Amino acid sequence: MFLLVDCNNFYTSCEEVFNPKLKDKMVVVLSNNDGCIIARSKKAKENGIGMGEPIFNYKSLIDRKKLIIFSSNFTLYADISQRVQQVLLTFDLDMEIYSIDEAFLFADMLSQDQLIKLAFSMKEKIYKWCGIPVSIGISKTKTLAKLANKIAKKSSSGICFLFNDTEIKNALKNTKIEDVWGIGRKYQKKLKSLSIFTAKNLIDQNDEFIKKNLTVSGLRTSLELRGKSCIDLEDITTFQKSILFSRSFSNKLTSFFDLKEAISTFVSSSAKKLRKQKMMARYMSIFIATSYFDKKNTFYANSSHLNFPFPTYFTSDLIKFADMALKKIYRPNIEYKRAGILLGNFSNENIFQMDLFSSPLSFEKKKRLIKAIDKINQKQKKRSVFFAAEGLNPKWENTPINKSCKYTTSWDELPKIR
DNA sequence: TCTGGGGTCCTAGGACCC
């Protein structure tokens, strides 16, 4: 049996842990640049505040102090997530961290009664130790566990089991097709045009039809809904395949120089992430775009891809490559609103093919240099040492206005009790 | 003049997830 443990309203719940007064209030957490709503408290959801909506739609609610807003604080959320995972580990089951607020667990050799008991004690322990409420769905496959979790969210106990065929059949009948894990916006539309409205409707189709319309992923989904497990627990050791860093700018950028500074900063951050995972990249993609919502000017978006002759995790190399890529897609006199970089095609830092013409000696030298830089930045303030290409005064960064403290990861920001 | 059949690898784009 698979269990899906999912934190309720995760980001706003994290804020509540350190700010109990928020309980039963309308609270939302905002995206970068304080632009869109990316998390809502229960009360906010009940009052019809939509996911992904721009916050300026709710200006009057904020002015009247009915709606409390937070800038996102991912340092805090990631740390709380870690703590929840630690608690889950104490139950000694195979586990897959599926996202910042979800984990799949796999239990065999347990009776239904034991599973029920287990789920209740998990929920209780996580709340007691971390202050985070969770919902748990349990069933025969991951897709059914997801479905059970959705039902659990609405139930008073916060836990839902789908064990026998009648229970499952009923659940499928009452589940809208768009609520099935694996059916997104496009497929939903397609399926509805084919008169498929519920999960039950989907599993009643024949395999060939499903594969033709939804590819093998859709076929897997429907097999899973029928109770046949096709999606295994992901191995924890599976390594990451790409690193993306993208931002919308607070001020639009026009000059090549400004854009280059922003991109170089993105490169520097992604390279740091890459080194942390002891990986090297051989592929880079850069993209830039104007504002999608700017109706006055024509929309421009472009990307440029690059395969390096050798794998690297050196910021210096990557900044040079990024510069080459950016030159290909940059057009003058345009107001850019968004940019990003993607690194991929990874290999291990110790096992890789070197460039035939570079000397191992210079490689070692570069390695020592970058390790030293990382060390300094870790010990001292962030960005004590950085590359000139990143620029001294970023013109695109914004200062979040309503950010809570790093209560759990910074000595200077520990919660104070007065 | 007439020109086969069986493969692999790579990539862009489109779907999905949180």
Next chain:
DNA sequence: TCTGGGGTCCTAGGACCC
């Protein structure tokens, strides 16, 4: 006026090989 960010998987088509 103000509109997010980070991932994975699958497929078709093009390039290549023998």
